[in-house]
Amino acid sequence: MRRDQPMRFLAWATEAALIAGPFGLHQPPADAAALAPDIILTPLVGFDRHGNRIGQGAGYYDRAFLAHPDAWRIGIALAIQEVDALTPDAWDVPLHAIATDKDWITP
Structure with a gap:
């Protein structure tokens, strides 16, 4: 994630695996549905x-x-x-x- 990129809000189901993201956070994969x-x-x-x-x-x-x-x-x-x-x-x-x-x- 770069500061000049837009913030995205992505769908996630609790049983789905999260991926490693910036700052050591876990997040849905980039191809998850936008909300x-x-x-x-x-x-x-x-x-x-x-x-x-x-x-x-x-x-x-x-x-x-x-x-x-x-x-x-x-x-x-x-x-x-x-x-x-x-x-x-x-x-x-x-x-x-x-x-x-x-x-x-x-x-």
């Missing part, structure tokens, strides 16, 4: 209560959000990662909610 997710969980570096977020800077999740506009966008972070306000760029897609170790935030 449209209902929810996209997004790791955060930082966030504000308006649904703005800081990620890793490559736009990987922004592209997934645009490809799946009906999916709920949920950020996952620790409460300490919250900042008062972020200024989003034009391409940043806001979150529907943020789950932290202390709160469920809906902008």
Whole structure:
């Protein structure tokens, strides 16, 4: 997986074998059927209560959000990662909610 490739959501049956993927993760094979997710969980570096977020800077999740506009966008972070306000760029897609170790935030 390269950062410039789109994120794919693939079908998997629990009895099917997974293959080795990047970062030591196991994943369905590349020829598995593509699915449209209902929810996209997004790791955060930082966030504000308006649904703005800081990620890793490559736009990987922004592209997934645009490809799946009906999916709920949920950020996952620790409460300490919250900042008062972020200024989003034009391409940043806001979150529907943020789950932290202390709160469920809906902008």
